[in-house]
Amino acid sequence: MIRLQRCATCGTSQYPPRAFCGACLSDAVMWEEADALPARVLARSRLHHSNEPRFRARLPLTLGLVQFAAGPVALCFLAEQAVAGADVRVRMGADDLLEAE
Amino acid sequence: MTARDYRGVALCCPVTVPYLRRSPHGAAWFLAGALRLLLQASGIAKTDIDGLCASSFTLLPDTSVAFAQHVGVSPRFLEWLPMGGACGIVALRRAARAVQAGDAEIVACIAGDTANETSFRDLLAGFSTFAREAVYPYGAGGPNASFALIADAYMRATGATRADFGKLAVAQRRNAQRNPLALLRGDLSLDQFLAARMIAEPLCLYDCVMPCAGADGFLVMSEDRARHLRLPFVAVCGAIERHNAFPGDPVQLRGGWAQDRDALWAQAGIGPADVQLVETYDDYPVIAMLQFEGLGLCAEGEAPAFVRRHDFTVEGTLPHNTGGGQLSMGQAGAAGGYLGLVEAMRQLLGAAHGWQVAKARHALVSGFGMINYDRGLCSAAAVLGRV
Numbered sequence: 001m002i003r004l005q006r007c008a009t010c011g012t013s014q015y016p017p018r019a020f021c022g023a024c025l026s027d028a029v030m031w032e033e034a035d036a037l038p039a040r041v042l043a044r045s046r047l048h049h050s051n052e053p054r055f056r057a058r059l060p061l062t063l064g065l066v067q068f069a070a071g072p073v074a075l076c077f078l079a080e081q082a083v084a085g086a087d088v089r090v091r092m093g094a095d096d097l098l099e100a101e
Numbered sequence: 102m103t104a105r106d107y108r109g110v111a112l113c114c115p116v117t118v119p120y121l122r123r124s125p126h127g128a129a130w131f132l133a134g135a136l137r138l139l140l141q142a143s144g145i146a147k148t149d150i151d152g153l154c155a156s157s158f159t160l161l162p163d164t165s166v167a168f169a170q171h172v173g174v175s176p177r178f179l180e181w182l183p184m185g186g187a188c189g190i191v192a193l194r195r196a197a198r199a200v201q202a203g204d205a206e207i208v209a210c211i212a213g214d215t216a217n218e219t220s221f222r223d224l225l226a227g228f229s230t231f232a233r234e235a236v237y238p239y240g241a242g243g244p245n246a247s248f249a250l251i252a253d254a255y256m257r258a259t260g261a262t263r264a265d266f267g268k269l270a271v272a273q274r275r276n277a278q279r280n281p282l283a284l285l286r287g288d289l290s291l292d293q294f295l296a297a298r299m300i301a302e303p304l305c306l307y308d309c310v311m312p313c314a315g316a317d318g319f320l321v322m323s324e325d326r327a328r329h330l331r332l333p334f335v336a337v338c339g340a341i342e343r344h345n346a347f348p349g350d351p352v353q354l355r356g357g358w359a360q361d362r363d364a365l366w367a368q369a370g371i372g373p374a375d376v377q378l379v380e381t382y383d384d385y386p387v388i389a390m391l392q393f394e395g396l397g398l399c400a401e402g403e404a405p406a407f408v409r410r411h412d413f414t415v416e417g418t419l420p421h422n423t424g425g426g427q428l429s430m431g432q433a434g435a436a437g438g439y440l441g442l443v444e445a446m447r448q449l450l451g452a453a454h455g456w457q458v459a460k461a462r463h464a465l466v467s468g469f470g471m472i473n474y475d476r477g478l479c480s481a482a483a484v485l486g487r488v
Contacts, residue, residue: 016235016474042352043257045249046302051222052241061240063301065250065475067351073475075239075250084257097238 001033002092004070015072036089039066039100041082042073066090066100076100106368110197111327111334112485113320114142115446120284120315120431124215128160131213131433133172135318139209143320143332152178152205152321154196156188156212156435158224178205185470186382187342188212189317189439190481194340196321206322213316214434221312224434231474242301244384245309247472249301252387254352256303261405263303266386267294269421270307270428272413273383277425279415279456284313284431307428308385315433317443324488333488335449338463339368340483350476356469357480358395366397369463369484373397376484377461378448379419380441382469383426388477392467396482420458423448441466442483449487462487 006013007021008028020027043065050056064078066088074090079101082088093099116138118131132155140147153176155165163171165181178199182188189212196208214220225243227233240246255261271291277283289307297305320332327334341364343357358365366372373396381389390404398419399407413421424430424444427437445464447453463486470479 016231043250043254045246045253045304046299047240047242047246047249048298048302049245049300050241051225051243055240059240063239063242063246063250065254065352073351075236075247075475077239084253095238 001035002037002090002098003031003033004037004068004072005029006032013068013070013072015068015074036091038069039088039090041066041078041084041086041088041100044078044082044084064100074098104364104368107197107337107340109324110200110337111322111324112193112337112446113322113327113332113334114139115443116142116318117282117443118213118316119282120313120433122284122313123217124314126215128157128213128215129163129168129171131215131314131316132157132160132168132211135211135213135316136172136209139318139320143330145207145330147174149207150174150176150209152176152196152199152208154180154182154192154208154210156182156184156192156438157214158434159214159220176205178208184438184479185435186384186438186477187468187470187479187481188435189442190340190466190468190483191342193321193337193442193483194342197337200321200323206326208321209318210321211316211318212435212439214314214436216312216314229473236474244472245301245304247475248385248388249304251353251476252303252385255354255387258354259402259405261387261390263295263305264291265390265405265408266308267291268408269386269389269413270294272417273422273426274429275414276423276456277429280424280430283425283429285311285429304385310384310427310432310437313431313433315431315436317436317439319443319446333450335446336486336488338370338484338486339365341365342479342481345478346480353476354391355401356391356395356477358392358467358482359401362395362397365482365484371463371484373465376463376465377420378423378445378458378464379421380445380464380466381422382438382441382467383422383428384432384437386428388469392469395480396465396467415456415458423453423456423458438468438470441468445485449485
């Protein structure tokens with residue numbers, strides 16, 4: 001399940017998570033869960049260099065900056081065919097990392 | 102309310118502890134080296150320093166507090182400025198206000214870092230809570246990956262090409278070839294730039310700064326004190342900073358400069374056409390282009406055309422990153438936030454022997470720092486003037 005924080009006081013969604021709402025500073029933040037969340041690809045990059053040996057065998061990795069329909073922006077792994085501007089669905093993938101396709 | 106000007110403040114003694122690709126020394130060694138060079142250059146005693154601004158990533162867990170004990174100074178004004186690429190201009194602003202207010206007479210501003218096999222990776226892995234959770238696990242590309250995404254969005258928004266980025270990098274390399282302090286001085290052609298291996302598309306090897314070790318520094322005092330000490334100095338015509346600007350922009354296509362540039366030029370009493378050299382924070386050429394736009398050298402989205410019509414070498418139509426910038430000098434951690442400032446001071450003092458810009462009267466310097474999550478959060482700029 002993918003989880004996005006939403007403020008119970010002002011309704012703002014946010015990512016990355018924090019202990020309070022970045023808009024109104026209320027600490028009444030809730031989690032909204034879904035199998036997948038709709039988002040749009042803002043930018044993409046194919047990563048050819050990693051600072052961690054554990055990623056090197058998997059290079060190149062395709063990364064995307066996506067904006068959830070609810071507003072927040074997230075960095076995620078991106079499917080090859082998802083170009084900038086494309087509508088995608090973001091899921092929680094392996095190692096609890098976001099994947100969009 | 103309009104901010105008070107910086108009249109009466111003198112910037113003196115730009116110093117650099119020569120950059121090294123790697124070093125067995127810790128950050129304190131580099132910062133102490135900068136302080137030693139400041140004392141040598143100014144002729145003042147260590148006890149004359151009653152203000153200190155310091156910045157470093159690899160000094161942690163120590164800060165300027167511990168460093169004061171290490172080097173045996175007892176300042177009555179002390180700052181620790183973790184603003185990365187903006188820390189030099191922020192230090193200038195803090196120190197200048199302290200001098201104007203009488204909270205300190207001579208402020209040493211220093212920044213430096215060491216570099217070894219693991220320091221850069223450790224820095225990236227623990228850079229911020231957001232980075233630890235929501236950036237680094239996605240391939241550990243570090244700032245290369247984050248800025249690649251910004252560059253991708255910027256290219257589609259403006260029509261910028263890799264050749265535009267390359268033109269800036271190649272001009273800086275030509276400038277660096279005249280500067281003995283630059284680490285990277287081999288020939289670099291546009292063809293080589295375009296053929297270089299990709300690091301994070303669209304960024305190639307020569308788009309990315311090389312992490313290294315080193316330190317930079319300068320002194321801030323009153324003009325009266327500088328004259329009394331017979332130290333040549335540079336004036337602060339204007340300076341701005343802004344943090345977490347435009348948080349509603351989904352992708353960072355502008356830094357904070359756009360919000361404050363009118364105040365900067367009004368304070369300086371000159372316009373963008375009146376500077377003879379520009380020192381931007383060039384962790385990537387695309388970020389230099391954001392600064393050209395943000396600071397009013399060209400309109401928003403028009404940096405590609407601006408880059409195509411200018412020659413950025415020391416003798417060119419707009420000398421830019423005249424010592425080679427970080428792309429050719431190396432990025433010595435927090436010292437990267439001082440490099441442009443120190444270089445502009447050298448130019449205005451006529452001390453850039455071998456790479457001097459002719460008739461340099463005013464310089465624009467800008468800083469950009471701290472990619473906490475998806476964007477650089479700290480923007481700063483200063484206009485400096487020859488006295």
